[in-house]
Amino acid sequence: MDKFVFIFGPQAVGKMTVGQELSKITELKLFHNHMTIEILQPLFGFSPEMWRLTSLFRREIFEAFSKSDSYGLIFTKVWDFSSEKECEGIKKMCQIFESSGSEVYLVELEAETEERLKRNMSPHRLEHKPTKRDIHKSEENLLSTLETLRLNSNEGEIKQKNYLRINNTNLSAEEVALKIKNKFNL
Numbered sequence: 001m002d003k004f005v006f007i008f009g010p011q012a013v014g015k016m017t018v019g020q021e022l023s024k025i026t027e028l029k030l031f032h033n034h035m036t037i038e039i040l041q042p043l044f045g046f047s048p049e050m051w052r053l054t055s056l057f058r059r060e061i062f063e064a065f066s067k068s069d070s071y072g073l074i075f076t077k078v079w080d081f082s083s084e085k086e087c088e089g090i091k092k093m094c095q096i097f098e099s100s101g102s103e104v105y106l107v108e109l110e111a112e113t114e115e116r117l118k119r120n121m122s123p124h125r126l127e128h129k130p131t132k133r134d135i136h137k138s139e140e141n142l143l144s145t146l147e148t149l150r151l152n153s154n155e156g157e158i159k160q161k162n163y164l165r166i167n168n169t170n171l172s173a174e175e176v177a178l179k180i181k182n183k184f185n186l
Contacts, residue, residue, distance in 0.1 A: 002096035003028065003072030003186065006090075008079040008110035010141045010151035012120040014176070015076035015170055016128060018109065020120070021177035026186045027071035031061065033078070034129045041131050062093060066100040072186075074098075081157070096172040105162040105184050110152050111169040112162075116142060 005014045016032040016140035023030040023120060036054045065073050075093075080086040094104045111119075119125060120142055121135055132138045143153060153165075164183050168176045180186065 002102060003105065003184075004070065004102045005064070005074045005092070005105045005107060005180070005184070005186070006094065007074060007076045007107045007109065007180075008090075009111075010116065011078060011138075012116040013111045014119060014127065014173055015078075015109060016171040017124060018107075018168070018176045018180070019074045019076045021173045022074055022180055022186070025177055025181055028074045029065075029070060029072070030074045030076075031065075032074075032076040032128075033058075034131070038130055059144070061073075061095070062096045066102060072102070078151055080149045081153055082148075087170060103162065104160070105180075106158060106160055106164070107180055108153060108158070108163070108165040110165065110167050113143075113146065114162065115169045118180050160172040161166075 003021075005022065007019055009015055014015075016030075016034065019030045019032055036057045037050075040050045040053050040057075044053070062073075062075075064164060079090055097104050117139060120132070120138055126133050158165075162184060164180060166176055166179060171179075
């Protein structure tokens with residue numbers, strides 16, 4: 001495998017949708033974080049066991065994919081910068097790909113809260129993420145994390161050479177995907 005593109009940012013910022021568009025215009029495959037959540041949540045709820053299995057599934061998929069002949073993988077996820085454990089997990093994830101010789105690209109998305117609240121209710125999001133269909137609960141979670149978590153990096157915090165930060169409040173997913181493709185020559 002040649003390339004690993006990690007798209008991160010807060011809930012409803014457009015990670016999955018941008019990943020879908022980037023996959024359309026490159027040979028990259030998309031693996032968005034809800035692909036594992038939606039399999040396990042109906043069986044285990046949002047329990048510690050569900051999260052343990054989610055991490056295990058993802059790690060195994062990353063390991064297998066990093067050794068494949070595929071051009072590359074896009075993975076999307078919320079990154080909680082306020083959690084040391086989370087930051088260590090992201091580092092380990094990237095190391096899986098780096099150790100197999102892949103180029104790692106970090107793409108951070110940010111958008112205004114009002115725009116994220118609109119996107120949180122979009123039919124496209126709800127089609128792909130059944131666990132977000134309780135709009136009230138999903139919106140409540142989005143708003144509460146503004147106070148308790150840090151879901152975007154601080155200026156200068158990310159030092160990797162292949163890093164791009166995009167405020168996509170007023171950009172379409174297609175425009176953002178094209179910026180990513182062009183910036184990293186994908």
